[in-house]
Amino acid sequence: MLSPHEFATLLLVHDVQDRLELDPVDLEALLERGLVSLQECAADRWCPRITEHGYALLRAVGWQGEMNRARRGEARGHEAPRQ
Template identity: 55%
Template sequence: MLSPHECATLILVNDAPDQIELDRAELHTLLEHQFVTIEPLASGYQLPRITPHGHAFLHAVGRIR
């Protein structure tokens, strides 16, 4: 089960991935559970993205449809 902070971070990755700091402990937990992945961009910047597993979780808790 995810903590409230991890759930909030997952929602933030879904809604505003460019607003997440990649060194957040919650993000590392989400990576370990395969709820998010880090996508390298051509600019050299990295952007967190929701995985299908992460989308399923958000759908299950009623955050997305």
């Protein structure tokens, strides 16, 4: 089971998708569980990315993320017109 901090870190990894100031303990726990992997995002720079297992966990707890926004016609940072 993930701690609240580890779960929040998983959501941050998804939302920001860049090098973050993450708690190394939480990040290590996510790496050990296979929820996050490290991928090279620039020369000598590694960024965390959510794995398929990580997405499965988020969906299992009811997270809909970008899929939910797309259904409502929203883009990141832009709201759909109100009717």
